[in-house]
Amino acid sequence: MNGTDPSPSELAEFRAEVAAWLEQHKPADPGFLLPQTFMEVGSDQQLEFLREWQHKLWSAGYLGVHWPSEYGGRGMHAAFQHEVDRELRRQRTPITFNVIGLGWAGPLILDIGTDQQKALYIKGILSAEDIWCQGFSEPDHGSDLGNAQTRAVRDGDDYVINGSKIWTTMGNYARYMILLARTDPSAERKYDGLSFFLSPMEARGIETRPIQKITGEYGFTETFFTDARIPASCLIGGEGNGWRVAMQTLQYERGAAAGAAGGLPQVRISVSDLIDDIRHLRRDGQPLLEDPVVRDRLVELIMEEKALGLADRRTGLPGLNTDYPLSLPLSFKLRASEYQRRMRQYGLELQGGLGSLYVGDEQAVAGGFWQRAYFNNFATTIGGGTSQIQANIIGEQVLGLPKS
Known part of the structure; x- marks a missing residue:
């Protein structure tokens, strides 16, 4: 599943291949509301659209790239899947919805399952035939x-x-x-x-x-x-x-162990998206983005977002993970989900009275995207253990603090 580390040129060539394929094959807007994360698949229409997309991505060889070829993967280095995932985010493709299979059950079965269990379950996870x-x-x-x-x-x-x-x-x-x-x-x-x-x-x-x-x-x-x-x-x-x-x-x-098949588990939302969606808003007759307090707060969020990105990259550097191997990924889950909650909440605050509108209201900013994103993010701060539980885990297992 690992193999020799690929060269930068090999990765660049592979990513260019992925980019070209996505330009031709990523789905167009279906005309109905798509889930922002795998936790909002609530209709047969959404399910079939996302199932077809995941199957197409896997059939092209871009999902489970580093999983064993005998079970439906390609047996390549995990770095190639990383390049696929980066391109999926860049081109803002729909999510790969079968996350519990792709990210949790699949890696577990590959790590400790029997050969019979691997043969029975893994390919169906990748193809989206079997939802977990x-x-x-x-x-x-x-x-x-x-x-x-x-x-x-x-x-x-x-x-x-x-x-x-x-x-x-x-x-x-x-x-x-x-x-x-x-x-x-x-x-x-x-x-x-x-x-x-x-x-x-x-x-x-x-x-x-x-x-x-x-x-x-x-x-x-x-x-x-x-x-x-x-x-x-x-x-x-x-x-x-x-x-x-x-x-x-x-x-x-929680992202503290590798092995996930890859894909895009949720719509990536950044500060740049927020800035784009509030450019037309005005406060006291002036563009909102000219307000120095607003600009200062946005810069703080940009800095925090950049720091989180760098922290995520640090998890892949062995020299920074020797003493406390799980400290960076465990803290990243807590910090990232809480950051997203605060950033989305600020997106509502900036809308003033318009922040009370929701999806379906003609006057809602960005069609109510930020309202929906804010509410949906609570599932992220709860799933995998609440933020409070995560803080306890970090305090006890990383910092060595007593339980009481």
Whole structure:
């Protein structure tokens, strides 16, 4: 999956190839609202558009470039996928929506799955034939993932599942779920009684109910298991090792571990986009961008955005990650999601009274883009562990601070 480091000229030639292909094949505006992230896929129309786009990108050889060729990838160096992703961002293509498969389940299966599991699941993840969802959070336990109470009881060649999960992204469309369930309720430590499954969603006894978000869109479901039988072969990592496997999965989700297939998980929004969208706004009869206070705040955001970009690049330099290998990626997830929240909120503040308008209002700035983007960003500050949980992790595991 790695191979010899490619030369700058090889990467440049490959990126030029990708750029030319995208110029010819990236989809035109479909005429309906597209999701800003993979957490807003709420209609069959959106799903089929994004599924077709991901399949086209993979068929051209530009998704999972560094995944093994025997499972649908190309077996090239990961740097080539990085060039694809940079070009996807530059050309503002639609998102590659199957993020839980591409970014979490896929890398996990490739790292610790059996050959049979790799052959069964990986190609379908890349092609978008098989959509994946995540069964971690539960209604009664908030961020206390280790206290998951969904039960999995072994019965011959099956496990029988009972319980419920919440905030299941694309649960109503998914074919498979990465599922954390309790197989030993008598374990002395709650973390020792958990197991991890690659669960089919089509099993009898599994039901999903859509959850409407503050934006009016859908994308999440609550998932119920009632005597649902899944094959014992769905177990991954061994019975009782679910907590360790879940923590490994969260490293992918938080960006602290490599291996994702690539693609564009969300629409990239920058300060330059904000500046472009407010150029025509005026305050007290003068262009808003001539206000020195506004300009000063925008410059602060530009500097922070640049710093985040440099911090992301630092994660790939071994010499800067020796003492605390996960400190940079873990802090990046927290800082980036909180930065995006503040930047989008400022985009609303700059609109004054127009900031109260929303998508569909003719007078809304940029069609209500910033309002929708602001509300959608809360999923990012919650997913993978809330910002508060992330701060605790950094304090305890990176800085060595006590829990109390």
